[in-house]
Amino acid sequence: MNIEFTLNGKPRMLSISPNEKLTEALRRLGIFSVKTGCNEGACGSCVVSVNGRTVQSCMMYAAQVDGCSVETVESIGSLDHPHPIQNALVEEGAVQCGFCMGGLIMSAKAVFDKNPSPSDEELKIHLDGHLCRCTGYEKIQSALRKLAAGGKA
């Protein structure tokens, strides 16, 4: 079957199997920031935004995004022009292997899009479900807390 959707602002058409998950389809399109970690919605490394809401792409069928707008971390910053969230994480030393970062940054962006100065509680609510095996979370929280205090995301 064929689906049409907007990926990072550009229209895309893709031939998929009905059983194909969104993670697999995105990686087939070269979006390698979207990782398959647990493949059961527990780790957060596959999180993308669909119509403005973060979702676990490993649990979503690609067919479900027909007609939708899908955004991945590739849409929000680049090496030359990183997003303030990405800058904050780098400055705080909150990134080590980076496996979790694509999904985590999408969830962080969803919080800051709603409120440029989110509380610790809001950050906790929205970032729960992102597993990071390297940093122990302290640096991530610290980076986002500093960004929230500045209100410049």
Added chain:
Amino acid sequence: MKLTAYHRPATLAEARRLLVTLGPTAMPLAGCTSHSFVKGDDARIGVDLARIGYDGIAHANGQFVIGANARIADLQEYHAPGWVLDRVALRFVSQPIRNMTTIGGNIARIFPWNDFPVALLALNATMTIAGETERKIPADQYFDGQPGRLFKEGDILIAIAVPEVGESCGFSYHKETLVHMDFSRLTVAVWLRREGKKVADVRIALGAAIPLPDRLEELEGALIGQVYSPDVVAGAMGAQLAKLRWRSTDVWSEEYAQQLARVHVADAIGEAYRAAGGDRK
């Protein structure tokens, strides 16, 4: 389960026709977050219900009517006097999962860890199923076994009506997990109405630590008409809890589950009682 074809009906009528035509091979799809727990390689045809509507929350005549396609995040973000399901939603897994899972999906097929059946039992909700006629099914009947037994081919759950938690009433919800976003290991929901210091009415539901969510009706009966005190609750609880069949898990025994339930049920009743007296409802 493997999807071999996928349909996305735009209306309830179209969805019903598809389900009838496809028969048992049809797999109604809502948020799809529970699909990784459906084992087996049987071929199914997906019928995605996401675009047939029934995704809002309406408030009128002392009750909230929630469309079955409303996401858990919608329940989390909704606020109105007498609305308490935001508290249940907030403890539901993680934000991306709350953004995907629908309340209809969470109660159409019950896994032991599902969160909403317990809350809906305590709140005396009513489920509406669209079939040849529209049927309204009270929570006590709906959750008295797997809901699938109530669905004929082509039937679709379309709405859940939940009464407001009104004056002199309180609600409490407890969820025990190993880590915050873990599956529920034990859930307790209590709705309570008081008259002065007496418990005028109460509905207590327990889940996750027992095979299917259930009300503690014997305990409810023992509390109604009594002046509330922790001692009254403790005295009434033992006999009821001893009769339940408890689930052991990888981390605790049946006996531990029962002891933990004793603590949570007592605390939840106390909180609902205080809320009914004017603390946070």
